[in-house]
Amino acid sequence: MIDKSSELPPAGPLRWRDVVETPAVLIDLDIVERNIRRCQDQCDRLGVAIRPHIKTHKLPLLARAQLAAGAIGITAQKIGEAEVMADAGIDDILITYNIVGDHKLARLRRLADRCRLTVVADSAAVVDGLARTFASAKDEIGVLVECDTGMNRCGVLTPEEALALARQVASSAGLRFAGLMTYPAPGHGNAACEWLDNAASLIRSAGIDTHTLSSGGTPDLYAMQHHPSLTEYRPGSYIYNDRSLVTAGACTVEDCALTVLTTVISSPAHGRAIVDAGTKVLTSDLFGMSGYGMVLERPDSTVISLNEEHGRIEYTSELPPAVGDLLRIVPNHACVVSNMVDSVHLIRGEHYVQAEPVAARGRIT
């Protein structure tokens, strides 16, 4: 996958502030390149392969850049996202989501014909569906058993349950037991690895080969210890970073590649200004914080509330923002912002690069 097309495009002659209509999502490729490098270096240090989650950017262009830097493949959450990435020539994809229902299983089977595909399962019902679908396939599909290591979402609850599912997978024609996968509760990345290690020991002692142990999540990435048995890591947000990761101490504001460019459309009363970015760009995600983002040009201000098209900013200085001022907001959560817009604007510093369609946006099925 490392070819010319994986090089990110250079800065153009124009400045983005002269070109872009607001609200708009800006992606600074200089910062993206640094973030990809930093994360690859960290995974190299930990001795784990990196398989980035593309839900953060949803852009084939950046998936290719991650692969060029050393990623072994990508992670997607939905078949629709994986289809977009396969269309773009990406050939090693893990879908970390239970695939349920005949329509979806038929799509999964077709997708498996054109890339190296791995999926997950956390129940006998999900394995049954996969087995029915792939029994007659010419190649086996790899299946990771999803483990709940504390997130309280999907996943088997105990190593014994993991073993039972591993047995079911290993004995199903068309399926290959590939190992274990978890998404750890934030702050518990190291404990999650120990959980996987225990479960893998149990499964191996039953004579079942357990190749892959896969964990993920950007918040814990830079606090990860070396776990000899962990084989791959699936971070997503690290490529852009966001206010939640700044708050968690995982990066600085200067590491945030995604910002929302807004225009002040009203400055009606002292202490309050209204910008043209609301939940339709920033979303309502609070992530346990107060406020909906960090205004780079106005450190004295808070994005206090949002409506669909309005962002209400409260500020403390004597100088009111003027109607027409451009402000950049670092959102609480970058991944969900990518999903709101049909295109993002690639920039390098003050320079405009190009608009890029968010090819995997809105692929909910």
Place this chain on the structure above:
Amino acid sequence: MIDKSSELPPAGPLRWRDVVETPAVLIDLDIVERNIRRCQDQCDRLGVAIRPHIKTHKLPLLARAQLAAGAIGITAQKIGEAEVMADAGIDDILITYNIVGDHKLARLRRLADRCRLTVVADSAAVVDGLARTFASAKDEIGVLVECDTGMNRCGVLTPEEALALARQVASSAGLRFAGLMTYPAPGHGNAACEWLDNAASLIRSAGIDTHTLSSGGTPDLYAMQHHPSLTEYRPGSYIYNDRSLVTAGACTVEDCALTVLTTVISSPAHGRAIVDAGTKVLTSDLFGMSGYGMVLERPDSTVISLNEEHGRIEYTSELPPAVGDLLRIVPNHACVVSNMVDSVHLIRGEHYVQAEPVAARGRIT
């Protein structure tokens, strides 16, 4: 605008549960037709024209149905939404948003050439931009002064400020002062009308004709008193309704036309199930409520938390949802759900009608 094309399509032979992949947004046209009728009747009773806000549905098909039922035109929040509606042949559009910036003003000027367009302004800076843009236009553009009657968002703060802006508009070549507009704070719809009435008296006593007094908001619609001076009302959510309006007492669950169809993908522990609708469909909008929606088939359950692709449901009965079960969720806020998906699925009761592209989705500029 009342023609054959405004009739909503009939039920087809298939059942939606056999056709639709999840997660998906379902729109029940039987309920939509009832909701349009109920609201039109209420506005007729109040003696005000209705100018529905299309942000709720973003569908030309439903805008035409609203016009066929008696609406005098539509409301849009962004030029991009208005462009989509004008493309669909809708010829009377109010944009209730300050238009700021040269790119947008140029688009506004082009749009005004192909429909009867009205805009708003709440500051001299916004009026200046409009005046610069329309000074040489062959037709004047109507401008409503936006008034802050308690929402603390956009709008002039006092009737005196409204008068000053009305004077500026009336004296600007290319602009026609059309009246006053407000979006009331929920629960204060009647007080907002009195505010507008006072401001209109002041402006009229200065010799400036004030034709339109425009208010809006579904939550207060059915509690509105008769205000002789109010000329138009701009409700949006009434066409679909949602959990927030049920909670506010403005409708019943049976009046909710928009539901999110989900599949149970994991049932890992007693009391917890995971469905395939997360914030990418339901959004994080809480609207002051707890939980992210109402599960129609499981009144014993709460949508306790969401991630992007996961919805966590907690239930109290002894019977766990099974992997593969279909559940329908009434979301907290219907408008934002429309904006998450490329297409919605039109249904009538249990019958499938057709998929409909959400033509004005994501039009943020």
